[in-house]
Amino acid sequence: MAVMPFFYDIIRTMKINVYVETQAMELxxxxxxxxxxxxxxxxxxxxxxxxxxxxGIVTEINVTSSVQNLKxxxxxxxxxxxxxxxxxxxxxxxxNYYVAPLISCYKTMLPPALKPSSTYASIVYExxxxxxxxxxxxxxxxxxxxxxxxxxxxxxxxxxxxxxxxKALIDKGYVEIRQLEKNPKLVSSSVDSQFSLTKQQKDAIxxxxxxxxxxxxxxxxTGSGKTEVFLQLASQALQQGxxxxxxxxxxxxxxxxxxxxxxxxxxxxxxxxxxxxxxxxYSQYKLVKENKVKIVVGTRxxxxxxxxxxxxxxxxxxxxxxxxxxxxxxxxTKDILIQRARVHHCKVVMASATPSxxxxxxxxxxxxxxxxxxxxxNQKMPDIHLIxxxxxxxxxxxxxxxxxxxEQCLSRKEQVILLLNRRGYLPVVKCxxxxxxxxxxxxxxxxxxxxxxxxxxxxxxxxxxxxxxECPKCHGHQFYQLGMGTEKxxxxxxxxxxxxxxxxxxADSTRKKGAHEKILKEFETRGDILIGTQMVxxxxxxxxxxxxxxxxxxxxxxxxxxSSSEIAYQxxxxxxxxxxxxxxxxNVYIQTFEPDHFVMKCVLSHNYLSFFQQxxxxxxxxxxxxxxxxxxxxxxxxxxxxxxxxxNKEKEFLNSLKVLGPIEIHSRKDGKRVRLxxxxxxxxxxxxxxxxxxxxxxxxxxxxxxxxxMYPNRLED
Ligand code: ADP
Ligand code: ZN
Numbered sequence: 186m187a188v189m190p191f192f193y194d195i196i197r198t199m200k201i202n203v204y205v206e207t208q209a210m211e212l213x214x215x216x217x218x219x220x221x222x223x224x225x226x227x228x229x230x231x232x233x234x235x236x237x238x239x240x241g242i243v244t245e246i247n248v249t250s251s252v253q254n255l256k257x258x259x260x261x262x263x264x265x266x267x268x269x270x271x272x273x274x275x276x277x278x279x280x281n282y283y284v285a286p287l288i289s290c291y292k293t294m295l296p297p298a299l300k301p302s303s304t305y306a307s308i309v310y311e312x313x314x315x316x317x318x319x320x321x322x323x324x325x326x327x328x329x330x331x332x333x334x335x336x337x338x339x340x341x342x343x344x345x346x347x348x349x350x351x352k353a354l355i356d357k358g359y360v361e362i363r364q365l366e367k368n369p370k371l372v373s374s375s376v377d378s379q380f381s382l383t384k385q386q387k388d389a390i391x392x393x394x395x396x397x398x399x400x401x402x403x404x405x406x407t408g409s410g411k412t413e414v415f416l417q418l419a420s421q422a423l424q425q426g427x428x429x430x431x432x433x434x435x436x437x438x439x440x441x442x443x444x445x446x447x448x449x450x451x452x453x454x455x456x457x458x459x460x461x462x463x464x465x466x467y468s469q470y471k472l473v474k475e476n477k478v479k480i481v482v483g484t485r486x487x488x489x490x491x492x493x494x495x496x497x498x499x500x501x502x503x504x505x506x507x508x509x510x511x512x513x514x515x516x517x518t519k520d521i522l523i524q525r526a527r528v529h530h531c532k533v534v535m536a537s538a539t540p541s542x543x544x545x546x547x548x549x550x551x552x553x554x555x556x557x558x559x560x561x562x563n564q565k566m567p568d569i570h571l572i573x574x575x576x577x578x579x580x581x582x583x584x585x586x587x588x589x590x591x592e593q594c595l596s597r598k599e600q601v602i603l604l605l606n607r608r609g610y611l612p613v614v615k616c617x618x619x620x621x622x623x624x625x626x627x628x629x630x631x632x633x634x635x636x637x638x639x640x641x642x643x644x645x646x647x648x649x650x651x652x653x654x655e656c657p658k659c660h661g662h663q664f665y666q667l668g669m670g671t672e673k674x675x676x677x678x679x680x681x682x683x684x685x686x687x688x689x690x691x692a693d694s695t696r697k698k699g700a701h702e703k704i705l706k707e708f709e710t711r712g713d714i715l716i717g718t719q720m721v722x723x724x725x726x727x728x729x730x731x732x733x734x735x736x737x738x739x740x741x742x743x744x745x746x747x748s749s750s751e752i753a754y755q756x757x758x759x760x761x762x763x764x765x766x767x768x769x770x771x772n773v774y775i776q777t778f779e780p781d782h783f784v785m786k787c788v789l790s791h792n793y794l795s796f797f798q799q800x801x802x803x804x805x806x807x808x809x810x811x812x813x814x815x816x817x818x819x820x821x822x823x824x825x826x827x828x829x830x831x832x833n834k835e836k837e838f839l840n841s842l843k844v845l846g847p848i849e850i851h852s853r854k855d856g857k858r859v860r861l862x863x864x865x866x867x868x869x870x871x872x873x874x875x876x877x878x879x880x881x882x883x884x885x886x887x888x889x890x891x892x893x894x895m896y897p898n899r900l901e902d
Contacts, residue, residue, distance in 0.1 A: 200248050200255065203241035204288045205234050206302050216241075217250040220258040227266030227273050229301060231259045240301045242291050244273070267299055269491060271528050278524060283895045284875050285514035293514055294489040298467035312340035312362050319358035326350065331359055377448040382417070385558045386410050390417050392556050393534060399526060402503070402548040403536035405558030406566065406791065407762020408726075411536045412442070414558075415499045416449050418534065423450070423479055427496025427531070431482045432518065433458075434505030434723070440702040441724060442501065446482050457483030457490065460698050485510065485518045488525065495529035498522050502724060503535035503544055504755055506899065515894050519544075538762055538793075539755040541898065542748075542804065543811045545797050567733070567764040567771030569789045571780045579776075581677045582669050587734045587774050588681060591714070594732035595685055599769065601714045602721050603678070604760045605736040608691040609633035609670035614641060614652075618661030623652075628851055636672050637693065646854045674736065675716050682714070690717035722760035728767035735760055738777045742784060747809040748899040750784050754796050757788045808843075808864060810898065814871045817897055818861040818878070821890040825849065828859040831882075831889040836861055838881050842874055855890070862900065871895075 201224060202215035218232050228243050233256050240262065268276070268291065276290040283290075292300050316336040323331070330350050334343065340362050344351045354360040382390070393401050393414075405411040419429040433442050435458075446454055455469040455478045472478045474491040481487050485508050488498075500508075500522065508518040519535070526533045535544060535553070548555040570586075577584040594601050611634040614623040623632045625643035632641035634652060641650045654662055669677075675689045688708045695701050701720075708715045708727070715721055715730075741753035757775065765771015777785055787796035805812050818835065822828040832847035845862040852858050865871035875893060882891045 199246055200250050201230075201243050201258070202245040202248050203230055203232055203243055203258075204291065204301075205232065205239040205241035206288055206292075215244055217248060217252060217255055218258045219255045220246075220261070222258070222261045224258070224261045225266045227268040227270075228264075229262040229267060229299075231262060232256065233259060242268070242288070242301055244287075267295065271525075272489065272491065275489075275521070275524055279514050279516060279521070281876075282520065282872065283514045283516055284872070284879050284893050290514050293486075293510070293516070296466040296470045297463040299470070312364055313337045314340045314343035315361045315363055317359055317361045321357035321359070323354075323357065323359070327353060327357075327359075330354070336360075380413075382413065383410060383560075383562055385560060386414055386417075389414050389556045389558055392554070393418060393532065394421065396554055398554040399532055400523075400547075400553040401532065401534045401556050402540060402544055402553040403534050403556045403558070404540055404545070404548070404793070405536060405538060406561060407538045407759065408561040408563065408766040409538070409558035410562045411501070411538075411558065412445055415501070415534070415536070416445065418497050418499065419446075419480060420449070422496030422531075423453075425496060427479075427494050428473075428492050429480045429496055430487060430490065430492065430498045431480065432487065432498070432500040432508070432522075433482065433484060434502045435484060435507045440705060441726060443482050446480060450480055453478050454480040454482055455490075457481060457487040459484060459486075488518050488521045492525070492529065495525065495531040497531055498526060498533045500533070500535040501537075503537040504539055504541040505723070506752070509898060513892065515897070517896060517898070520896075539758045540793075542751055542797065542800060543898065545793075546801070546811045561766070563765075563767060565765060565770055566791050567761055567773050569761055569773045569775065569791070571785055571789060572774055572776045573780045574776050574778050577776075581673075582736060582776075583674075583677060583681075584774075584776055587736075587776065590732055590772065590774055591678075591682065591734065595682065595713055597731070598729075599731040600708070600712065600727060600729045601732045601734065602725070602730055602760070602763050603674065603714060603716045603734045603736065604719070604721055604756075605669070605671050605674050605716065606718050606740055606756065607668075607670045607737065608635075608672070608693055608718050609642065609644075610636040610672040610676075611664075611666065612668040612670055613665075615665045615667065616656035616659060616661050617663040617665050619656060619659040621656055621658040623657075627854055630851060633670060635693065636676075645851055648854070669736075671716055671718060678714060678716065685713040686711055687714045687716060688712045690715060690720050692718065692720075695720070719756055722756055722763065725763050726766055727763070729769075730763055731765055731769045731771050733760055733764040733771070733773045735773070735775045738775045738785075739779055739782075742779070742782065746900045747804065747807060750800055750803070752899070754784045754787060754800075757784070758791070758793070761788065761791075810896075813864045813866060814868050815897060816863045816865075816871055816875055817894045817900060818863065818875075819850070819892040819894070820847070820859045820861075821853075821856045821892060822888070823856045825857040825859070827887075828857055828889055831885065831887055831891075832859045832861055834885070835878055835882060839863060839874055839878055842871070860900075868896075 198219050198221050200217050201220045203218055204215050224243055226243055226246060229240055230243055231238050232241055238259060272294055276287060276294060279290040280287040314337060327350050330347055331354060403411055415431060422429045431446060443456055455472045457469050473481060476493060481490055510516050522533055547553045572584050572586050577586060591601050613631045614634045623641055624630060625632055625648060627648060628643055628645040630645050632643055635642050639652055641652045671689055671691045675687060679687050688704055690704050735757060738757060741756050742749055761773040764773050779785060783799050820828040820832045829847055836844050843864040847859045847861050850858050850860045
């Protein structure tokens with residue numbers, strides 16, 4: 186008889202480097218620990234740090250260290266790396282490029298359930314019953330029962346079938362109960378549309394597939410069928426056994442895109458966006474990691490999915506600002522996708538009807554290959570009409586022309602979309618007795634009255650106050666009714682059109698999970714008028730919408746920011762693009778006080794190129810991107826003087842570069858804020874200097890917080 190060898194799998198103690206959460210002020214400094222267990226780079230470990238335990242990410246193993254009395258790792262959390270080599274390298278690149286602590290980059294890349302700060306707590310398990318082989322005798326009833334069940338089955342359902350038998354089957358070893366991670370719900374698919382491609386679509390697809398270029402800018406007017414181009418490219422990649430990532434800007438657009446993708450590709454897709462809960466995010470993430478799905482449709486964070494073999498990255502609405510993350514690391518999805526495309530040798534297609542200036546400038550220079558769809562599938566661009574509000578009779582901000590056009594549209598049984606990019610009821614609440622304006626105590630800006638929730642809300646920091654309809658200063662009860670937000674517009678429109686079914690879509694009405702989807706479905710099936718903020722300008726494709734009205738169109742242009750014209754143009758052109766997408770002609774009515782503004786003129790003629798050329802001139806004159814590289818530094822402290830003092834010191838430190846400021850900008854909950862804007866002709870110089878400045882800032886040992894925003898595409902205020 187062979188003797189079983191008696192051995193231990195000996196793992197010698199090794200020294201490993203770990204990044205832990207608390208190192209916020211350090212860009213790149215690991216701590217060394219001893220580890221007695223098998224561990225890999227990219228795994229989470231629990232380590233003692235200071236007086237408590239922390240979760241960290243292992244970045245190196247078998248390091249040499251001369252430090253005596255190294256502490257030991259308490260627990261190795263992951264058996265296999267959470268982040269593979271590609272993603273570990275990507276995090277390093279991000280940390281360097283955005284001047285952000287490495288640990289914050291790891292955190293950004295992982296779904297919440299797997300972030301260094303959490304253990305597997307939020308992962309939900311389910312009991313499942315599995316069939317097993319056994320020799321134990323069964324009664325006839327038990328035999329019949331076990332044959333009638335299709336295993337595996339949820340344990341709860343198994344027990345429901347027959348309580349007493351269930352226990353017997355388990356005891357006799359025919360059935361085993363196992364805990365499994367809760368399985369993600371796969372997307373149910375709707376009917377796919379069948380049509381032959383237009384000539385332009387065909388040419389675009391050929392150009393992209395045959396070119397040796399990696400990056401493409403698909404500039405297609407609204408309604409030119411860009412989505413279909415995406416789907417065709419995706420299907421080619423799938424045929425080659427490759428994965429596809431379809432990026433969409435925000436959740437509002439996701440339901441329509443998901444529907445189209447799933448109609449085409451069945452359940453072979455994972456979906457990833459901010460409205461999923463932690464468990465759902467985790468299970469979608471796992472689907473990708475385990476290679477169970479080939480297509481991911483998601484918002485910006487899905488760029489960090491653990492792909493193994495990407496064939497295409499398809500980015501819809503390339504210009505959208507939600508592709509930029511608004512807290513550290515303030516990454517730009519486009520920068521990240523370029524890094525990933527390099528590793529995966531895949532092609533990248535960025536699509537928009539209104540490309541960002543920066544993307545179009547790159548296409549102009551030849552860095553991206555420009556692919557155009559300059560005609561709608563239905564051949565008809567909507568007609569744009571500017572309503573000059575200086576001359577027009579208006580009531581409550583609604584011109585009589587627009588009211589009349591809405592009426593005509595409804596009488597033809599067609600649908601209307603009204604854009605007013607301001608949520609709430611009243612943007613300013615002012616006492617008509619003492620002229621006091623209700624303002625946010627933290628931010629100092631006017632509070633918006635929300636009638637739905639009877640509250641005053643600060644749109645800067647989100648604080649909300651119950652509104653008693655009484656002035657806190659003079660106790661008066663009368664207020665001016667100045668201005669209008671979407672809630673008030675909804676009220677006015679329903680007074681004017683009592684028969685119409687009106688649906689409102691803004692950040693307030695879409696807070697609940699699945700609300701976007703519900704609202705859009707409702708509008709499609711039985712709505713007459715959809716009222717909303719910029720959300721309604723994006724991606725919506727409804728055949729019966731023939732009239733689009735834009736109120737307070739000048740709002741976007743008054744921002745104190747180099748990119749305000751660009752944002753205004755995009756919003757107006759995109760909103761216009763919702764009209765007349767099918768067989769019926771579309772008309773767009775834009776209420777403006779500045780009909781001669783060049784943005785209005787370009788929208789009027791759907792002339793993107795003309796907009797691009799004029800706006801580039803302004804950027805050139807003002808030394809703004811894409812002609813220079815920008816970085817903003819924001820200094821945050823309770824005491825404004827303290828923030829100014831540090832900002833001035835660091836301005837001095839950066840004196841070899843062009844520095845604007847410091848100026849005070851809107852404060853937020855965490856304190857007063859002071860901003861520097863730094864300009865440079867090269868990325869390298871800017872990056873180097875800002876890193877030095879970060880180190881300098883750390884050396885000042887001040888409690889003024891520094892928030893770095895490398896390469897912003899707009900200035901924050
Ligand atoms: P875009 O994204 O460019 O604004 P979409 O991809 O939403 O445009 O397409 C607009 C509409 O045209 C959609 O309803 C789509 O189903 C339809 N469509 C796209 N391609 C074709 C085609 N070749 N023939 C007929 N209809 C098409
Ligand atoms: Zn506030």
